[in-house]
Amino acid sequence: MRALPELFDLRVKARSLAYLFTAGAGLGLVTLAFPHDEAVKDLQLVVLAGIAIGIAGVVYIEADRIREWQLHVALALGTLILTFANYYVGVNSLYPLLYTWTALYAFYFFPLAVALGQVAFIALSYAVLLVIQDPASPIVRWLLAVGTPVVAGLLISRLLEYMGLETGTAEQRERALRQSEARTRLVLDSAPDAFITTDRDGIITTWNVAAERMFGWRAVEAIGKPMRGIIIPPEFRDRHDERRRALIAQEGAVATQIFDMVLQRRDGSRFDGEATVSRVVIGDDVILSGFLRDLSERQRREEERDELLRAQAARAEAERVAEMMSGMGALVDAALARPRLDEMVADLVAGVQKVLGADATTIFLADEKEKWLRIGASSQGTRPEDVDPIPFGEGIAGRAARSREPLFAQRPDPADLRDPGLHELDIDSLLAVPFLAKGAVIGVLEVCALPPRRFTADDLGMLRLAGERVALAIAHARVYEREHEVAATLQRSLLPERLPDLPGLLVAAQYRPAAAESGVGGDWYDVIPIPGGGAGLVMGDVAGKGLPAASMVGRLRSALRAYALEGHDPAMVVQQLNRLVWTEAGESEMVTLLYVVVDPTEGVARWVNAGHPPPLLVGGNGRPKFLEGGTSVPLGVMPFPSYEEMSAALAPGSTLVLYTDGLVEVPGAHIDEGLSRLADQLPGAPEEPEALCNYLLRRLVPARGAPDDVALLTLRNVPLGDEFSFEFPNEPEALASMRALLRRWLRNGGGGEQEVAEITTACGEAATNAIEHAGPGDAKRFEVSGRMKGREVEICVRDFGAWRTPREGDQGRGLSLMRALMDTVDVTPTSAGTTVRLQRTLREAGGNGGPG
């Protein structure tokens, strides 16, 4: 009885309920078709039948979704409907018999407690009915109406219980068993392992699909044959029989053993197999069942799986490398944007650390010539100056640099770690990779892992890739730095280290690199002493920056000096430079140039302007004036442009200002605005050239630098008074300058042409002696000073060498010339040098007040 209700699923219960209700309602309607008592209320009965059929329909349709308790309620409703039907039919009807149906249903489909509950509900509702109808013999009727279904239900359910176990569900069980066998068969056939059963004599009774596949025998061929003859190689058959007998003889209901055995296929080929054999005793009978597995197949599958895993690992590795490469690429690109090597190396350390997932990273930079390393950058914050140079071969990094091979170290000795920032760390593993550029070691990359992270020798490949990228970046940076250094050096060499001393002239110059770019600009200036006391002033600007511009400046500078010293006119000098730029420079090369030749003796400045901003002339009165005339095209624009020489008076006390456009460029404003801004500075500006340069730069150039390079050159024609004193280098070329200065001074003092020439000649002789006296180790200069008192002229030429007694002949001729040309000549030799004092009284009516 306990088991029965569970045999049915809800669907069956629900449908049965629907049939029950339909049948009951149908029966009730049929009884109405026959002649019956007048007291029966037909209409109400038809409605009740309809309600019952309606419930039946709902339950049937919802059979798949219905719940157990809903069926209980439905059945109770049936009881209620039946009770109402009894009421409407009247006291004499036989309808109460229908209670038996619901009671039977309850006993059949519901658990016993529920069934008894349903019966109690029947009893209650019928009792109520009888009380209302007040029949003649209520107790008897109630007992019959309720007792019948209870007894019938109990009897029937006992009967069912017995049939359920023994025969009642035999058909179902048969069907279930067949299904189970089919399922088992299906499961066995789809199993990857062969499944074979034999009887106690070893005759095959089961042979699944996998067994067919494994051995090549079909089931119909194998079943009924002895197993030993089919799949056991001949030499193992006796052993097989022994095992079988031993297994059968084992105690217990079930015994299982696992054997490794050699098995044979239909074609005679053999393989290693594993058999899991169970012995099952069924009554007196014994069945042996076994799962047989092809180990070679398994080995092959394992190999395949290993292969697959290896392929997956390789793919994962490739993806990791690809990701790292792109990461390295990105970080190298980023690092390359850094112009300075130290900044770039610091970037690389951070990037490598991230990409490789290292815990500490150091980049050492190598000096291949000196064979040592220094720290470039470290994730531990170690600075290059913290560590002495590390010779190749010392420490892990040094060994990697010397061997040029990557090194892998497990638990490295702290003494081998040359980055002191690593000493505090609990390093598990360390990789060091030297990086090479053009066959030379340029550095070592060292990465460390702390537990649980661990590098292995496999990571070397990865690091080598990283090293190549880093090498590329560093080599690039070094080239850049070298170019930068070369260009900077070149530029320094292109600007005069010190300006020449020009008698009667004062010059000063300043160069301010642009704020933004650290590259070398193409601005340059030069001051060339012109034989005869003049000076060539050069201010130029080569378009572009960097090494090409600097080298162009270098060529122009030396060419210009050569042309100028050959004594060419300024226009000719500039024309020749134009030829040089036009023929030798690239198409885009353009050079602006201003060349001014100052002749202090004549008090004249002559200039040629090739596309350059005009020079500024500041007169003795401090009033500024741009020398606008004679501007022609820049150099390199045309093959034969005409360059016109212009000239202006450069009176004593006046100043020339030459500059590049960086000084007058006002961002967003017209050049004229910048020019007037420059001119506006001059009233009140200092006269002395050095101070004037600083003054102008301070007021026109922002402290952080101008947008462009600025070159500034100032020259002042110093007025000569009654006294002067100049030093000249001990060079024959200085003589002309000295004579020019003297002529200017003497004319200024009112000397006539003849007198000026004679005094100049005498002084020249004294100066020639001074130059010739200077031996090795002596001072490289001689001094000329003059004093004019009224018409009395006194000139002293002083050298710092040893006096040599004039010999007769060529050398002695100088002294006799001096004596012939001057009123008095005193030669005072001392151990410190010789002073020649020359005196003469001016007598001619000279051009006093002429050009200074």
Added chain:
Amino acid sequence: MKEGLVGLEIEERGEVVVARLTGELDIAGASRTGERITEAVPTSAGGLVVDLMELDFIDSSGIAMLFALVRQLGSRRQKLSVAAPAGGPVWRVLEIVEFERAAPVHRDVEAAVAQISPY
């Protein structure tokens, strides 16, 4: 051609070589200019005229160069004469060192050339 501040031009008038000096002749250019003039005078030439008409300045180095030229040409039996503007600074120096005792000094180039090659 310039050496320092001095310029030199060579001209041949028949068998006479004329060396014209311009600018200022001092120790910076004297010896090199002397060598150049010597090279310009072939042994076949009758003589040399040193034209100082356009020279603005001469000092003892220049005078020494002239004396050296006189000695060299004399050893080759060639004559030398000098032309300089009378009364100018150069003339004055030549006077002081009594250059006329070594070679004739004329007031113009034609006279100097005629002195050597009278035809």
